[in-house]
Amino acid sequence: MSNLRTCDLTDPLGIETTRPRLSWRLTGALAQTGYHLQAGSAEGAADLWDSGEVESAEQRVTYGGAPPASRAVVHWRVRIRDAGGAWSAWSRGARFEMGLLDAGDWTASWITHPGWHAPGDPRAGEGLALPLLAGEFTVTGPVARARLHVAGMGVYVASVNGRPVTDAVLEPAYTDFTRRVAYATHDVTALLREGANAVGITLGPGIAHVYPHQDRYMKFYGSKGAPKAIAQLEVTHTDGSSRTFGTGPGWLATDGPTTRSHWFGGEDHDARLTVDGWDAPGADRSGWRPVTVPDAPAVALRARACPPIRVTETLPAVEKLVAKDGTAVFDVGTVVAGWAELRLDLPAGRFLRLLPGDQLDDFGRVIQSKPTTGAPIFNTYVTKEGPQTWHPSFRYDGFRYVEVQGLPGHVGPEAVTALVLRADNTPAGVFETSDPLVNDIHKIIDRAVRGNMYSVLTDCPHREKLGWLEQTHLLFDVVAYNYDVAAYYRELLVTMAEAQTPDGLVPDIAPEYVVFDGPFRDDPNWGGALVRLPWQLYRWYGDTSAMERHYDGMRRYVDYLTGRAEDGVLGHGLGDWLAPDPATPVPLVSTWGYWRATRTMARVAGVLGRGDDAARYGALTEHISAAFAGTFPRAFSGGSGGSGGSGEGTQASEILALDMGVVPGDLVPHVLDRVSEAVRGGGITVGEVVLPALFRVLSRAGRHDALWQFAVSTGNPSYGYQVRHGATALTEAWDGPTRGLSQNHYMLGAIDSWFYRGLGGIGQAPGSTGFRRLLIEPAAPGGLEAVRAGTTTPYGRVAVSWERRDGGFALDVEVPPGSSAEVRLPDLGLPPHAAPEGAVALGERAFDVPAGHWTFEAGR
Known part of the structure; x- marks a missing residue:
């Protein structure tokens, strides 16, 4: 068995579903006639649930053990019986870990920068730099396991000892922030050390807090909640003892180098204001202010249950263009969504203005207008001394071109790279x-x-x-x-x-x-x-x-x-x-x-x-x-x-x-x-x-x-x-x-x-669900000579390729284990060859096949 998943995720961390769906794909066996699932508190154990030997071809089964408690880790495995009655070996171990299931599991408090605390004010924080929040704690012995549960109102970036806790970006996900905020659970065991440690959180308003202003584009304005964060670090030591460190009154706040961020209009960053080492233990925070601990918002904290947004592609600029007035415009080659990243080596104090857009006007400048991108949208960056890299962190843009105003003429195309963002759903097709x-x-x-x-x-x-x-x-x-x-x-x-x-x-x-x-x-x-x-x-x-x-x-x-x-x-x-x-x-x-x-x-x-x-x-x-x-x-x-x-x-x-x-x-x-x-x-x-x-x-x-x-x-x-x-x-x-x-x-x-x-001909037969029964029926219209298509189904990869060659037609089909297919050849006026061995003819051009690789030919 392969691709063991819980709730369609691989070994998820911090889920809330106490009766999750467990699924797997077959390897080797072309059919399943029974399954046996075991779940335990340790790998290979069955102390939480043993399904027994179940007569079924089902490869998606609801966990049947007692509902696991908050923080519980459940290991599970499966074996299957094939069509000949033989049982497989046990699969590799899979696991899922529960998050914080009850409101009472949260002992941390919501915190924010004092300047951003203005309940009910849609302009809260307007004109203020985005806040940095930091808290220190002590680890008293070797760590066996550490989990950071963290959420934010707006957008947050979290770190432990100066290192990011995740490669996920633009956290948390869109929700109705007046009702639910999605939290994430991160394994930070490797980031901790004995002695002093620090957690850092940078906050931005995101789409939760779109304040009104006149100088940049906004689709709408309004506040579902001013920026704030909550984080709870739970540490289990090798001796079995545990401690919890959470956001609260002992944390400190200061202004960060991002001086403004608006979800629609743009982000401003002054690299000269960077606070080096602010999220490291022992940092000098003598000028910082105590955080504000606002009344807890009346929202539910719920675990994120799908892949987060990540950087999925990196596209260096393919060309640096120069507009008729001399303005530098960078072309990344294709329309994307994400961040335009700057890589520069310049003296401090140079002001750059970046305009993202999808098209250029007749003068070679970026086009922005309300019907296209919205207007005006721009990010600004003030350089620090020497080599430096920057991109927005609290919002994103759609663009192919980045017009950079204020850039010295000697800077080449290597200065701009597109970091393409999207929800990190696995490509299937x-x-x-x-x-x-x-x-x-x-x-x-x-x-x-x-x-x-x-x-x-x-x-x-x-x-x-x-x-x-x-x-x-x-x-x-x-x-x-x-x-x-x-x-x-x-x-x-x-x-x-x-x-x-x-x-x-x-x-x-x-x-x-x-x-x-x-x-x-x-x-x-x-x-x-x-x-x-x-x-x-x-x-x-x-x-x-x-x-x-x-x-x-x-x-x-x-x-x-x-x-x-x-x-x-x-x-x-x-x-x-x-x-x-x-x-x-x-x-x-x-x-x-x-x-x-x-x-x-x-x-x-x-x-x-x-x-x-x-x-x-x-x-x-x-x-x-x-x-x-x-x-x-x-x-x-x-x-x-x-x-x-x-x-x-x-x-x-x-x-x-x-x-x-x-x-x-x-x-x-x-x-x-x-x-x-x-x-x-x-x-x-x-x-x-x-x-x-x-x-x-x-x-x-x-x-x-x-x-x-x-x-x-x-x-x-x-x-x-x-x-x-x-x-x-x-x-x-x-x-x-x-x-x-x-x-x-x-x-x-x-x-x-x-x-x-x-x-490509990839479809399901009537009445089928989950692509259990495939209908492979490609069309070969016009002068089309060949097609190659494939997608990943719950049972595995289905692939189809066909081509016209030597006056005939050839079709190759891959049917994944656990599935079967009816294959219908297109009517091209060509006599079909005999059905391949193992296929059952259903008509002159239709065949029934089980899982496996099949080749059909006509006219040769």
Whole structure:
């Protein structure tokens, strides 16, 4: 067995789930018929739980021992029985460690700098440098184990004895800071020493405390809580004794060298003010002030349950450009999100102003405007003497270019490096074809996903930085084919559930740091994420925990929509956002979103064994379908569009009618023909809400040739237009590189799901969950010569590669242990060869195969 995981994390530290899911993958054995799990307080022990020999092929099992207490360490292992009845050896040991489960486990206090303590004042700390907080303690003997539990309101950076406690950045994650703050647990055993030790914390306001000002861009302003921190160090000595050191009245505070940080507008740092060794034991803190210990905020401290944000790439500038007025502009080669790092050797006192941006104007300067990046956004840095390295630490930017004002002319391109940040979800996908344009389209979509994969999925990393919810579920497959997001999406759902209002509304953004008006707060294709995502997690990973945890909230949201609907039709919302053809009525798009949420609710209820709810929501789904067909009779008529009532007949309305299955059977081919011909000619007129449905509907109907022609088109609108006009990440609009708007925005990325499922053929058979039963059905449209695709499933790696060669067609498929597959060859008019040994023919071009590597050929 391999990849033993707890809650979809490897040996997690400081979790809160007392009945976690334990999972594993098979190695060697192609099938499992039984499992045996043991868990104990030491490796190899079974004193906490022994499942016994269980007859089951399940590779995801809920821990069945007594609920572990705070700080408990649980070691576990598994063995399996193969198809021949033989038991494997025990797996390597895995472990999980509990965090602080009860509020009473926290003996530390929240602390802050006295100047930042102004309860209820959204301007608290404005004009003040970011604080440094430090506390010292003594270790009296050899250390066996040390854990630092730490959280902050805003953004914090923590250190022990002058060394960072983690490579995670921009901690803590986005939450509703008035209700919950995520804490992290770190193993700091190796950082401690006998004698004097010190813990240091630097604080920034982050998105929790966006104070109002006039000189820089801000999406919104408001405070969920001024910067403060809480930290608790728990030390266990080799003799079994233990001590706890926490933040409290004995700590000291002073001003740091970062003189300002604004989540949207920029960060200012004066390196001359650096306090050397401030977080080391024995530092001179004679001029520091005692910290303020404010009243404890009425928030819950909850363990972070997904990968943190980290530096995942380092991209040196590929070129130093010089604008027409002589200003230095550094190009890192691609649009990214993260930090621009300076590496300089200069005398002290030089003032530098750094403007990040995605595009340049005709004079070679960085473009910033409200519709693109927001404006003005800039970071400033004042040099100290000699070699120095700096990047912002309390915020981030979206950029390709960094304009650096005030830089001496002799400084070369080596001065700027992009440190690319994102939530550190493990890459899962590979996609490559024989067509360079298609490869570039995949790359720009993936780059935009990475640029918005932070502690929530944002829609752009500069002017917004907010968790708009429509992309999280409409483009779930795009994200999940490319990254392992099982734990990540469960955490996103917690923020959505926290944002739900007492009447059931799920706002369009979560966390809801700012309350927008009307449809920008209440649209079923945004709020519906709370219902769709638990189902998508179940389908993709075989995990029912999100459906179980959020069932009541999901039901309240669907019932909220029902309360707003009139006889099955929902009239409010944003419609098909940013559609080239604006004629599709808003109620038509919203009613489809309502139908989709209700249909999903019925399925979830069925899986969870809630028969009454399944029947009720199933009947409601049928009622909505009938209401849609009756209210929008011209949805699939091919007539001219309109702005309301029955004035539909747009491409979007036809796609949604097909998706709902309300088009009469005899008309379906005609509607498909009409949409396919338009798409084939590059005539896509749908917006971001309907676009994923377009790829799903046409792919399901086998209209891959039409989708292929659109994929390789380069006119406007198309993905190829963006590539040909220099996009290095997907842009907000079809003509984004020439029109403007955000240059790092993944909402139009739905084609990437078709790349994997349509061209790569990687999908699930009907009724399968977690990719237990694969459906490998690649399309080979147009002149495409070869495809290589793969993704990591709960059971392991599935890989597909095919190519046309020597007048024939060859397909290679890798099915992971624990899975099986139906493989369907595309109909290319070529006679298929006999099924390989071990495959069962299901038809002329269809085969059933178990786990293993399989090669199919035709026409040679």
